[in-house]
Amino acid sequence: MEWEAVIGLEIHAQLATKSKIFSGASTAFGAEPNTQACAVDLALPGTLPAFNEEALRMAVKFGLAVDAEIGRKSVFDRKNYFYPDLPKGYQTSQLFHPIVGIGHIDITLEDGTTKRIGVTRAHLEEDAGKSLHDEFPGMTGIDLNRAGTPLLEIVSEPDMRSAEEAVAYVRKVHSLVTSLGICDGNMSEGSFRCDCNVSVRPKGQEEYGTRTETKNINSFRFIEKAIVGEIERQIDLIEDGGRVIQATRLYDADKNETRSMRSKEEANDYRYFPCPDLLPIVIDDDYIDAIRQTLPELPDARKARFIEEYKLSEYDAMVLSADHNMAAYFEVIAKTAKDAKLAANWVMGELSKLLNQHDIDITNSPVSAEQLGGLLMRIKDDTISGKIAKQVFEVMWSEGGSADEIIESKGLKQVTDSGAIEQIVDEVIANNTPQVEQYVNAEPDKRGKMIGFFMGQVMKASQGKANPGQVQGVLKQKLDALVN
Amino acid sequence: MSLDRTDVDKIAHLARLQIEEQDAPEYAQNLSNILDLVDQMQAIDTTNVLPMAHPLDAVQRLRSDLVTEENQRELLQSVAPAVENGLFLVPKVIE
Numbered sequence: 022m023e024w025e026a027v028i029g030l031e032i033h034a035q036l037a038t039k040s041k042i043f044s045g046a047s048t049a050f051g052a053e054p055n056t057q058a059c060a061v062d063l064a065l066p067g068t069l070p071a072f073n074e075e076a077l078r079m080a081v082k083f084g085l086a087v088d089a090e091i092g093r094k095s096v097f098d099r100k101n102y103f104y105p106d107l108p109k110g111y112q113t114s115q116l117f118h119p120i121v122g123i124g125h126i127d128i129t130l131e132d133g134t135t136k137r138i139g140v141t142r143a144h145l146e147e148d149a150g151k152s153l154h155d156e157f158p159g160m161t162g163i164d165l166n167r168a169g170t171p172l173l174e175i176v177s178e179p180d181m182r183s184a185e186e187a188v189a190y191v192r193k194v195h196s197l198v199t200s201l202g203i204c205d206g207n208m209s210e211g212s213f214r215c216d217c218n219v220s221v222r223p224k225g226q227e228e229y230g231t232r233t234e235t236k237n238i239n240s241f242r243f244i245e246k247a248i249v250g251e252i253e254r255q256i257d258l259i260e261d262g263g264r265v266i267q268a269t270r271l272y273d274a275d276k277n278e279t280r281s282m283r284s285k286e287e288a289n290d291y292r293y294f295p296c297p298d299l300l301p302i303v304i305d306d307d308y309i310d311a312i313r314q315t316l317p318e319l320p321d322a323r324k325a326r327f328i329e330e331y332k333l334s335e336y337d338a339m340v341l342s343a344d345h346n347m348a349a350y351f352e353v354i355a356k357t358a359k360d361a362k363l364a365a366n367w368v369m370g371e372l373s374k375l376l377n378q379h380d381i382d383i384t385n386s387p388v389s390a391e392q393l394g395g396l397l398m399r400i401k402d403d404t405i406s407g408k409i410a411k412q413v414f415e416v417m418w419s420e421g422g423s424a425d426e427i428i429e430s431k432g433l434k435q436v437t438d439s440g441a442i443e444q445i446v447d448e449v450i451a452n453n454t455p456q457v458e459q460y461v462n463a464e465p466d467k468r469g470k471m472i473g474f475f476m477g478q479v480m481k482a483s484q485g486k487a488n489p490g491q492v493q494g495v496l497k498q499k500l501d502a503l504v505n
Numbered sequence: 506m507s508l509d510r511t512d513v514d515k516i517a518h519l520a521r522l523q524i525e526e527q528d529a530p531e532y533a534q535n536l537s538n539i540l541d542l543v544d545q546m547q548a549i550d551t552t553n554v555l556p557m558a559h560p561l562d563a564v565q566r567l568r569s570d571l572v573t574e575e576n577q578r579e580l581l582q583s584v585a586p587a588v589e590n591g592l593f594l595v596p597k598v599i600e
Contacts, residue, residue, distance in 0.1 A: 038570045045573030054591035055582065059574040063581060075570035096558040103521050105595040118558070153592065162592035290519055300565040301558045 022260075023224040026252045027232070028187045029179035031216040032194050033172050034204040035148065036079045042147050042171035043070030043113065050210050058150070058165035064108035069298055076171040077302060079203035080120045080145050081312050083173060086197055086319055087140050089124025091309055097145075097299040100291045105163050106150035114174075116293045119144035120302070126177075126197070127321065128189040129339060138190050139178030146172050167211075173203070179218065179229070184248040188241055191215055192343065196320045200345040208239045215244055219251045220265070230255070231265040235279050238272050247272040251279050323348055331361035340369055346383050350390045357394025358401055367393060371414055388417050396424035404428060405435050409485050436487045439495070442479075445487060446495045449478045450503075461504050472496055506540040508533050 041048055044061035061068040084091045096118040099111040121143035129135050150165035175194060181187045195213060198204035206213050220232035235251060238244050255265050270279040318326070324342035327333045333341070341351045347368065355364040372393065376383060396413055399405050405413065405428060413427045420427075428434055436442060450457055453475070460471050472493070479492045513533045517524045524532065578591060587594035 040570050040572045040574075045568070045571060047572045047574070053578075055578050055593065056576040056591070057574075058581070059577065060581065065581075071568040072565055073570050074567035077567065094558075101519070105593075105598055152598065154597065156592075157589060157594060159597050160587070160594045161597050162589065162594055164592055290515075292519065295558045297559065299559075300561060300563050303564040 024221045024252075024256050025224045025226075026182055026184075026248075027179045027220045027222060027229055028181040028183075028248060029218040029232075030177045030181070030187060030190060031218070032175040032177075032191065033148075033214050033216075034083075034175065034194075034198045034206075035212040036076050036171040036173055036203055037205050038073055038075045038079070038171055040073060041169035042073050042076050042145065044169055045071075046169065048170045050207075050212075052166055054162075054164040055166060058168060062108070062165055062169040064110075070113065072299060072302070073171060076145055077120065077304070078312060079171075079201075080143065080173050081304070081309060082201050082203055082316060083143055083175070083198065084121035084124065085309070085313055085316060086201055087121075087124035087126055087143075089140060089143070090122035091304070092118055092120045092122060092302075093304060094118060095120040095145075095302045097296040097302075098293045099296045100146075100293055102291060104149070104152075105161060106152045106165070106168065108150075108165065108168065112146060112149065113296055113299070114146035114293075115144035117295070118301075121173075126190065126193055128186065128193050130185060130189055133335060136180075136186065138180045138186075141176045141178050143173050143175040146174055148172050173198075179220075184245045184252070187217065187248055188245045191244055192241060193320070196343045196345075200317060200320055200323075202317065208241075211239060214239045217244065217248055217251070219248055219255070221252060221255045221259070230259075231267050233265065233268050233270050233279075235270045235272050236282065240274075243272055243274055246274075246277055247279055250277060254279065317345075320345075331355055331365075333361060333365055337362075337365045337369065341365060344383065350383055350386070353390035354394040354397060357391065358397035360397065360401055363397055363400065364394075367397060367414075371411060375418055387419075387421070388414070392417055392423060399424050399428060403435060403437060403488060405433055406485065406489055409433050409435065412485075433486060436483055437491060439491065442483075442487055442491050442495055443499075445479050445482050446475075446492065446499055449475055449482060450499060453478065457500070457503065460500055468500075472500065475500070506544060507537040508540065512536075 035048075036042075038048060040046060041062065044059050046059040046062055047057045049057065061070060081091055095115055097113050098116045100114045100116070101111040103110055119142045121140075123142070124140040126138050126140055127135050128138055148167050148170040150163055150168040153162040153164065156162055177190065181190060195206050198213070199206040204212060208214065215238050217235045217238065218232045219235065220230040222228065222230040233251060233255070235247050238247050251270070258265060269282045271282045272279050320342050323345075324338045327338040327342050327348075328335065331338075342348050351364055351368045354368065355361040358364055372383075372386065372388065376386060381387070393414070396410055396417065399413075400407055400410050413424055413431075413433060416422070416427045416431065417424070422430075456471075456474055460468060460475075463471060475496050476489070476492060479487055479496065480489065510529055510533060513524070513529050513536065516536070582588045582591075582593070585593050
């Protein structure tokens with residue numbers, strides 16, 4: 022039987038506010054345990070929440086970016102459950118009147134097609150603390166620094182039909198929230214995490230199958246693997262005569278499989294009700310329009326501009342526009358070197374390769390955009406070849422310095438003096454008599470290919486510094502002279 | 506609407522409340538009475554009444570995004586039953 026997967030995603034994006042959603046405690050990552058957890062975060066008796074205006078503004082920004090209805094009147098509700106990292110015994114969230122209503126996000130797939138994914142809603146809520154289960158025998162350690170960090174939970178429609186679509190959607194949301202500056206997008210620190218709802222059904226069937234929810238996946242690769250694995254697991258289960266049980270599952274990256282965390286058969290009963298400690302949040306058109314004026318360029322617009330302004334291919338434009346930091350980096354280089362295609366190749370090639378290898382974000386790149394731009398200028402004006410440029414780039418990466426300094430100190434300047442090049446060519450011809458004879462006796466249409474050997478020898482003799490274009494010309498001229 | 510014993514047990518479990526066997530019928534009766542009152546209210550025609558999110562006719566005031574709290578861990582943890590390495594310790598919550 023042919024199966025179809027149905028996927029819906031819930032993304033939790035930590036909003037990049039300085040203070041918490043309901044208290045004045047800091048949200049900075051990595052502090053000593055419980056040093057950023059104040060009386061409100063600890064739910065001490067008598068404390069009351071005070072809502073952070075920046076969290077509201079950021080949520081509205083997101084809503085505008087996905088073309089959603091903005092809740093003119095949104096209300097906080099209490100979601101009741103007991104867990105030690107949630108001191109109040111409820112999570113303050115928004116169920117009935119979220120700040121962001123129905124919107125949509127367009128994703129682009131690898132084959133270039135686009136698909137519109139519905140956004141059901143996005144609501145404000147608070148993050149919980151962290152539980153450390155392994156450090157103390159029989160006890161769990163609780164760090165409440167994260168408790169009360171503002172979250173925007175972005176809920177999609179079940180519109181995705183493959184892991185590829187799901188990852189494209191998550192990437193797009195990531196690109197949006199980071200471009201908007203409302204989330205730092207750091208997945209390893211948990212600032213951006215994803216719950217995947219997955220079910221399968223026979224292709225053509227209208228009705229949805231039973232779904233499972235895999236929680237808190239924090240990398241793009243794991244999202245893809247977890248979904249692929251879960252789809253396979255469900256299909257195998259059904260084909261073997263079993264049935265899918267609605268459950269919450271955890272993704273185990275080490276084993277690359279999902280496992281059951283808790284069954285939802287005894288469904289969570291959160292007993293939501295409006296939070297009496299918080300009044301409704303009312304905003305008007307002026308407020309929303311003022312925020313609209315502050316929206317930065319969004320990834321789709323940036324991609325279109327890159328194609329228009331820099332004549333980049335669809336693919337290059339998509340890759341470079343998705344991350345606003347990478348986009349900014351690219352633009353500096355493209356403008357310095359005055360060659361967008363060359364800049365695109367270097368950012369997506371050499372630079373990305375080393376960044377990935379060392380797991381460094383482009384904002385922390387050891388090579389600045391100005392440095393790389395300076396390097397590309399030297400390729401453009403023929404001071405160095407592209408090959409030597411890679412050497413310079415590696416030095417730049419590990420030791421720092423400008424392209425000019427490195428070229429000077431390492432003596433890498435390209436040889437363009439025609440006298441010097443001719444001399445090397447003459448030596449190579451003199452030292453490779455058998456190959457020269459072969460060349461002379463070869464069919465004229467084969468000679469073009471054979472010249473590669475001599476090119477290699479000359480470049481080697483010049484330690485890569487000879488200008489390849491010039492070498493090619495001189496070689497051809499001298500060898501062809503021997504033919505006649 | 507009337508609640509039975511199972512409903513009372515479920516509500517108590519959700520609220521993590523321990524109840525005494527002999528008190529259950531009384532709780533069931535009391536809770537049922539509250540729901541009866543709700544039923545009475547449901548009978549009122551509210552077609553043109555907007556749902557109310559809060560009894561006060563006011564809107565939420567907003568706080569500027571400023572860090573105003575200082576680290577008071579020592580003070581705040583002085584009332585905790587168990588603390589180690591700056592963490593609150595609680596009975597283990599997973600297997």
